[in-house]
Every structure is written in structure tokens, then in C-alpha cells.
Amino acid sequence: MTDHPAPACSPAIPGGAELNPDTTALVIVDMMNRFCDPAWLGRHDDAAQVAWYRRELEGIIPRIRSVLESFRRRGALVVHVVLARWTPDAREVVPYQRGREYDAFDTQAMSVIPELAPATGEIVIRKVASSAFQATGLDFMLRNAGIRQVVITGQFGDACCFYTLIMSREAGFANIWVHDALLFSNEQMKQTINPLVAGRWAESLSAEELVRRLEPSRAAAAPIPSLARKA
Numbered sequence: 001m002t003d004h005p006a007p008a009c010s011p012a013i014p015g016g017a018e019l020n021p022d023t024t025a026l027v028i029v030d031m032m033n034r035f036c037d038p039a040w041l042g043r044h045d046d047a048a049q050v051a052w053y054r055r056e057l058e059g060i061i062p063r064i065r066s067v068l069e070s071f072r073r074r075g076a077l078v079v080h081v082v083l084a085r086w087t088p089d090a091r092e093v094v095p096y097q098r099g100r101e102y103d104a105f106d107t108q109a110m111s112v113i114p115e116l117a118p119a120t121g122e123i124v125i126r127k128v129a130s131s132a133f134q135a136t137g138l139d140f141m142l143r144n145a146g147i148r149q150v151v152i153t154g155q156f157g158d159a160c161c162f163y164t165l166i167m168s169r170e171a172g173f174a175n176i177w178v179h180d181a182l183l184f185s186n187e188q189m190k191q192t193i194n195p196l197v198a199g200r201w202a203e204s205l206s207a208e209e210l211v212r213r214l215e216p217s218r219a220a221a222a223p224i225p226s227l228a229r230k231a
Helices: 047-074 138-144 160-170 187-200 207-214
Strands: 024-029 077-083 123-127 149-155 174-183 203-205
Touching: 024 047, 024 160, 047 077, 047 149, 047 174, 047 207, 077 138, 077 160, 149 160, 160 174, 160 187, 174 187, 174 207, 187 203, 203 207
Parallel strands: 024 077, 024 149, 077 123, 149 174, 174 203
Antiparallel strands: none
């Protein structure tokens, strides 16, 4: 009987190696106007939690934008993922998400924020479940495009991004988890999920490290600016 090696948890591309823009895709999950409103995110919490969301988003949005701009410069595949509903009663949405304050697809509230708005030639995936891979055709399109490695950013790191990561791994893609370009439900989740993912399921990089891997010819990445957003 032949012994089979255990599946590798590390990326298919050796750590530190240059990322190939022809085989690497950026997936930005659920960075919509409503989901990037700290007041809405913290609607069931106290003022301290609203302030925490605001501080996190002020750092996360420019980091995602820095990664996005790098992918655009290299001509690499970019995928924007949005979550909403098609019908008034959300009958088509995964059952545990029904009853939430989600508007219809393509409304202003459920569209990508202006800072990260999709450009011509970028894919927009509309999902009615947590994972970007669930019943969306994303797997099919990534394979058609010759993608081997998926870079995950967006929100929530302990929900939709995490579901997306697991399904991406199950589908056979190598994954990069951009740990400082992900919004979490709270600080405890952030401190729990990031080490868990880095230790087992993906290569964990900062946004700056990711840009340097994608664009090694840039001697030093420009500092990522902060971004003030209205409450």
C-alpha cells in the first residue's frame, strides 16, 4: 500500500517568491458602502465598538487600495465580491442571513465603496451566502483564467473572508491572507483568527509585503496613507 503525503498547508509558491500576476487573483470581499459604515456595523454595540470599527476601517481601506493598485499596475485579475439580496423577502438568500438589514443588489448601500470601486475589466461577483465560491461561478472563472493563487482581503475575517478562504483551499487554490487588510467583528476575533489562518491554511502577509512580492522591482513601497472616513 502506497503512503500518500499529507496535504501541504503552505502556498504552492515558495514563501518570499515573486508572485506571478498571470496566475494570482485578488479577491476583495464585501467592501460595500453599508458594510463600511462604522455606525451601521456597531448598531447593536456601544460607542466604543463603533469607534473601534472606525479606526480599523481607516487603516484597512487604504491597505486594500494599495494592494488593488498594485494588481492593476501588473495587469493581474481582480475580483470584487458583494453580498445583498435579489428579492424583497430575500427568499433566495442562505437561510441564516434572511432578516438582516441588506438592501438589493446594485443599490448604493450594497455597492462597493468609491475608494475601491471596480474598474472596467474587473470581475464583480454577487453572492447570497457567506463564501464568494458558493453558487457564484467564481471557481469556474478562476480556473478559466489560469489562476493558481488567491489573495483574500475585505470583511469579515471571521465570517465571509474565512468561508471564502476555506472553500478556496478545498478547491485546490493556494491562498494569501492579507492580515492587515481584513476587518473582523471585534478585536478578540482578530487576535484569534489571524494566527489560526497563518499557522495552518494560508500564507499570511501584510499589505506592504504583498505589494513587494507582486512588484519586486519597486525598491521600496511608498508608505500606505491613512484614510479619514465620515461616520
